[in-house]
Amino acid sequence: MLVVGLAGAGLATADVYSFTDADGVVHFTNIKPRGGTAGWKKVLVSEPDKGSKAAARRGGCERCDKVPATDHSPERFHRYDAFIAEASELYRIPVPLIRAVIKVESDYDAKVVSAMDCKGLMQVHPAVEIDMGVQGDVFDPRTNIMAGTRLLRWLANRVDGDLVLTIAGYHAGLGSLAKFGYTVPPYKYTRQYLKMVLDRYYQYKTEDARPRAP
Helix, strand or coil: CCCCCEECCCHHHCCEEEEECCCCCEEEECCCCCCCCCCCEEEECCCCCCCCHHHHHCCCCCCCCCECCCCCCHHHHCCCHHHHHHHHHHHCCCHHHHHHHHHHHHCCCCCCECCCCCECCCCECHHHHHHCCCCCCCCCHHHHHHHHHHHHHHHHHHCCCCHHHHHHHHHHCHHHHHHCCCCCCCCHHHHHHHHHHHHHHHHHHHHHHCCCCC
16 A cells, blocks of 8 residues: 655645655655754655646647547546546555546546557556556556556555655656666656646545535
8 A cells, every 4th residue: 555645735846855754654745844854855856847838737748649638528537436446446556646647647538549659548558558467448448547557556566655656657667767766767757747646646635535515
């Protein structure tokens, strides 16, 4: 299970620090720790955003998708809740994280195809289809969500449940994490992606924690 805690949201222009307490729980904060950073590790250094909002939203090139998102119905944000819950239960990945990845990757449009041939809600790459043993149509929402969530679990297992590295690895690959000593790679688009997913993750986590009206 991913073990995390983070103070505050709005990570678009913040450094991120991590600390592992005596119980082995990993904490993250975008606020510089008081009394210095002893015991804390800076895992992300903020950089000024450049370019248009659309470019920042998808890494710099107005998405550059072969098949862009066209589904703008509000219903899409909860259309796949049953599949997300099923994947979360099976792979022990938090629902808010799955939702955040889907939002950033495809804006909840199951038909999106990127310039790199990543497909569907969680933008599953053809190589990932093979590695994750995808059977059937990768555009099928349930199949796609299961594949993407399985990849998140696989990555989390290899970085000791580190939320930041799991997200960065989903974008840049485990090889890139290893290349830089299992820290966030110094890739502009990976860092933008990480900030966007974290922002959505804590937004959804906060929303889920609110008491629902009877």
